[in-house]
Amino acid sequence: DAGVIQSPRHEVTEMGQEVTLRCKPISGHNSLFWYRQTMMRGLELLIYFNNNVPIDDSGMPEDRFSAKMPNASFSTLKIQPSEPRDSAVYFCASSLSRDGRFGNGYTFGSGTRLTVV
Amino acid sequence: GDSVTQMEGPVTLSEEAFLTINCTYTATGYPSLFWYVQYPGEGLQLLLKATKADDKGSNKGFEATYRKETTSFHLEKGSVQVSDSAVYFCALSKGGTSYGKLTFGQGTILTVHP
Numbered sequence: 152d153a154g155v156i157q158s159p160r161h162e163v164t165e166m167g168q169e170v171t172l173r174c175k176p177i178s179g180h181n182s183l184f185w186y187r188q189t190m191m192r193g194l195e196l197l198i199y200f201n202n203n204v205p206i207d208d209s210g211m212p213e214d215r216f217s218a219k220m221p222n223a224s225f226s227t228l229k230i231q232p233s234e235p236r237d238s239a240v241y242f243c244a245s246s247l248s249r250d251g252r253f254g255n256g257y258t259f260g261s262g263t264r265l266t267v268v
Numbered sequence: 269g270d271s272v273t274q275m276e277g278p279v280t281l282s283e284e285a286f287l288t289i290n291c292t293y294t295a296t297g298y299p300s301l302f303w304y305v306q307y308p309g310e311g312l313q314l315l316l317k318a319t320k321a322d323d324k325g326s327n328k329g330f331e332a333t334y335r336k337e338t339t340s341f342h343l344e345k346g347s348v349q350v351s352d353s354a355v356y357f358c359a360l361s362k363g364g365t366s367y368g369k370l371t372f373g374q375g376t377i378l379t380v381h382p
Binding site for chain 2: 182184199201206256
């Protein structure tokens, strides 16, 4: 199993440009989570999906952020237009939703380091 | 709502010292508890877990015991190494209608000097 795959690993973009981050979860996992990590705020849950359906997007900072999961093997997080304060590391994670009870937790991807200049 | 509180860092130790990182939680029901570790430039990795009261999770010399009476899950290691330098996150999950959502603590930075 290749684990959770995120792309790109690094992204540098100019303010105002559209940015799209991609995630391929582990096959068979039915929950997918997008997190943002910064020094100031630590780990923030942005949105999560179960069976491709968004369950809670209350962590999405504002309308500039959107996320989709068109099928069980792919998700995107889009920022349009991007701003310097969006600079952070964005992590995707997946799990079997029942695993909260059976205790296997998440598998995280390696993250996308986004820099908006 | 559910929450996790970790001891504030950073924690700085000499090699072979004893490590404790405190973690307490607030949650209804019977959560599962986890410790994750993040090495520089990498994503979070599951370090250990416990799914019910009095369970002890262990891995790579690290241990943590699920104490329901004190709502705690403190991480310990008897002799740390320089390679243990990382950020450690305590977390809980209840699965079910939470869809396995994890609630994380704020993280504790550990630096181990030779």
